[in-house]
Amino acid sequence: MAGQSGNFELNVMLPIIAQNLLSSIELLANSSRLLADKAIASFKVNESKLKEALSRNPILVTALNPIIGYQKAAEIAKTAYKQGRPVIDVALEHTDLQRSELEVLLNPEKLTAGGI
Structure with a gap:
């Protein structure tokens, strides 16, 4: 949505886009660590x-x-x-x-x- 608010490649919403992107990356990284530590680490291979x-x-x-x-x-x-x-x-x-x-x-x- 923030990408629609800019005119002529002068997008004043770019900082919001960047902040949301970085926040999403941080959430993904944290959940990946949790998955590895809590679930995958306890797997036993048959x-x-x-x-x-x-x-x-x-x-x-x-x-x-x-x-x-x-x-x-x-x-x-x-x-x-x-x-x-x-x-x-x-x-x-x-x-x-x-x-x-x-x-x-x-x-x-x-x-x-x-x-x-």
């Missing part, structure tokens, strides 16, 4: 559940595309998703790759690391 969910995530098969091709990888992803099984188990059944090779290829840490 690593086993995360690893299980990650092993079932169809996105992992993108690492297999260069080796087995897109069609075969898509088939593995769809099967794993429909059956709720880990991608590595389905890939073992549908490819000639060994478990050790698949563990290296489907390693989430390697897939999320930067670089080529």
